[in-house]
Amino acid sequence: MAEDFRTLLMETDRLPDGDRWFGDIQIGGWFYFSAQAGPYHESRPQTVLPDPMGYESFEVRLMTVQGVISYGRYGAWLDLRNKPWAALFTTERPTVLFAPDVPVATCQQIYEDLLHYARTNPLP
Template sequence: MAEDFRTLLMESDRLEDGDRWFGDIQIGGWFYFSAQAGPFHASRPQVLHENPMAYESFDLRLQTVQGVISYGRYGAWEDLKGKPWAALFSEERPTVLHAPDVPVATCQQIYEDLLAYARKNPVP
């Protein structure tokens, strides 16, 4: 099992209105894994906690480093869309997949599956 993804979340931005963003976690040369939580994100609870461990769910976005995740030459999604968690995601645009309110255990499984994909598949 990989380390808990929440230990990798570092605050990258906080706005005056209290909106806070964690920096993306880059997985190999393949993916950006964006896990957000707080009053402006689809997470539980929807309050601002300093410690990411205090959240039960996160608002997730996935993107490939090459830009297009859902199709084409770098369409990693073609290989990943059969995973049990894939149905949680919708295509926000061809470059970004979005899943709101994803439980921590599922987030961890997604993170581990992306790590395994990046280990097995060299970046084109």
């Protein structure tokens, strides 16, 4: 099992309106895994907590480092779309997949599946 993804979340921005952003987690040369939580994100609870460990769910976005995730040379989604968690995601743009209110255990599984994919699939 990989380390808990929440231990990798570093706050990068806190806005005057109370919004807060965690930096993306880069996974190899393949992915950016973005887990966000707070008053303007689809998470539970929808408030700013002092520690990411306090959240029950996160708003998640997946992107590839090289651009398009949904098709083409870096289209990892063609391989990942059959994972049990894949149905949670919609395509915001060809470059971004989005899932609201993803439970922590599912976020962890997504993170681990992306780690495995990056370790076992050479970059094109």
